[in-house]
Amino acid sequence: xxxxxxxxxxxxxxxxxxxxxxxxxxxxxxxxxxxxxxxxxxxxxxxxxxxxxxxxxxxxxxxxxxxxxxxxxxxxxxxxxxxxxxxxxxxxxxxxxxxxxxxxxxxxxxxxxxxxxxxxxxxxxxxxxxxxxxxxxxxxxxxxxxxxxxxxxxxxxxxxxxxxxxxxxxxxxxxxxxxxxxxxxxxxxxxxxxxxxxxxxxxxxxxxxxxxxxxxxxxxxxxxxxxx
Numbered sequence: 001x002x003x004x005x006x007x008x009x010x011x012x013x014x015x016x017x018x019x020x021x022x023x024x025x026x027x028x029x030x031x032x033x034x035x036x037x038x039x040x041x042x043x044x045x046x047x048x049x050x051x052x053x054x055x056x057x058x059x060x061x062x063x064x065x066x067x068x069x070x071x072x073x074x075x076x077x078x079x080x081x082x083x084x085x086x087x088x089x090x091x092x093x094x095x096x097x098x099x100x101x102x103x104x105x106x107x108x109x110x111x112x113x114x115x116x117x118x119x120x121x122x123x124x125x126x127x128x129x130x131x132x133x134x135x136x137x138x139x140x141x142x143x144x145x146x147x148x149x150x151x152x153x154x155x156x157x158x159x160x161x162x163x164x165x166x167x168x169x170x171x172x173x174x175x176x177x178x179x180x181x182x183x184x185x186x187x188x189x190x191x192x193x194x195x196x197x198x199x200x201x202x203x204x205x206x207x208x209x210x211x212x213x214x215x216x217x218x219x220x221x222x223x224x225x226x227x228x
Contacts (some may be wrong), residue, residue, distance in 0.1 A: 002027055007085070014118060014156055027115065032151075035071055039051060045176075050222070057098065058092055061116045077102040080132055081135070082097065082201075083101065083102075083131050083132070083133070083134050084127065084128050084131050085127050085128065085135070086123050086124040086126075086135045086136070086137065087125040087135070087136050087137070088136070088137050088139070089136050090138075090142065090143075090144065091138065091142060091143035091144075093095055093147060093166075094106075094138060094146055096144065098161045098205070099163075099164035100132040100134075101133075102132075102136075102162065102163055103132065103133040103134065103160075103162060103196050103197070104133065104134045104136065104156070104157050104160070104161040104162075105123065105133060105134070105135045105161075105191065105196060106136050106137065106138060106160075106161065107119055107120070107135075107136070107137040107138070107156060107157070107158045108137075108140045108143070108146075108147065108150075108152050108155060108156070108157045108158075108159065109138070109155060109156055110135055110139070110141060110155050111139065111141075113155055113156065113211055114180075115155075115156050115172065115173065115180065116155055116156045118156075118180055119156040119158065120137065121225070122182075122184045123135050123137070123158075123187075125184050126184065126187065126188055126191070126197070129200055130198065130200065131169075133191075133196055133197045134197065134198070138178070140155055140157075150166060154171050154172055155172075156170075156171075156172065157169060157170070157171050157172075158170040160194055160196045162190070162196070167196075168194050168196075169171055170190065178189065188200075191206055208222060
């Protein structure tokens with residue numbers, strides 16, 4: 001037999017044994033890793049179970065449930081007081097309405113005035129978005145006592161009340177750009193600045209809210225600022 005051929009055969013056998021051993025070692029390593037991962041997964045499950053039984057976590061959960069319940073009860077209480085919608089009241093109801101809530105926005109209006117109808121539209125839009133503040137309106141013609149008492153001379157006039165005390169007012173559109181097509185957002189920003197409502201974060205805004213309505217409210221009255 002050729003010596004060189006024998007050496008080549010032995011060399012090939014040796015190489016084959018080395019590769020086989022390497023393959024076995026690699027397989028063992030993979031099995032070990034899989035076992036380690038399985039063990040880690042079991043440990044994680046155990047840790048999660050222990051976490052779910054954690055008294056501190058249970059307390060946080062109970063506190064959160066209690067807070068949500070309290071918030072729901074408060075919201076229901078405000079709803080019973082007339083929050084969440086833009087309502088018309090009478091002169092006889094006025095004192096009870098403005099003293100019954102911490103924050104109140106009251107619009108003194110005239111049924112025939114063009115700009116009062118514009119203000120109505122914007123306040124109606126804001127009322128459900130700012131539940132903590134009450135939004136109401138009062139026909140100035142039917143409330144002569146409070147019109148005189150509050151010194152209302154120009155309509156629309158929006159008076160802001162805190163704990164029953166008139167703290168500020170918006171007369172006409174002079175603080176809203178002086179134009180009829182102001183955006184609801186402009187009025188909202190004014191009320192936020194005065195502290196009568198809180199800033200709301202929204203994901204989406206409708207065109208009317210952002211840009212103001214370009215549609216006119218039909219009225220036979222001159223659209224200029226109306227006087228009482």
